[in-house]
Amino acid sequence: MAQHTLARGHICPDCDGHASVAITLGGRTPAGHLRTITAHCKACHGTGTRQSGRTGSPSASAARAGR
Numbered sequence: 001m002a003q004h005t006l007a008r009g010h011i012c013p014d015c016d017g018h019a020s021v022a023i024t025l026g027g028r029t030p031a032g033h034l035r036t037i038t039a040h041c042k043a044c045h046g047t048g049t050r051q052s053g054r055t056g057s058p059s060a061s062a063a064r065a066g067r
């Protein structure tokens, strides 16, 4: 949780800035490493932020929710 450099308004709302997560599958590889897969947020494609634009702005989301 050391990602304080992200601009607050630009954090991806879908993943809250945690765009990539390693998911343990259980067990270990023959080399002894944990078996994991990395999943990237579909909304921001693993960046954790939203590009500037109308669709990702908080005001647009609020407007949509109000209708």
Ligand SMILES: [Zn+2]
Residues within 6 Å of the ligand: 012, 013, 014, 015, 016, 017, 018, 019, 041, 042, 043, 044, 045, 046, 048, 049
């Ligand atoms: Zn995201």
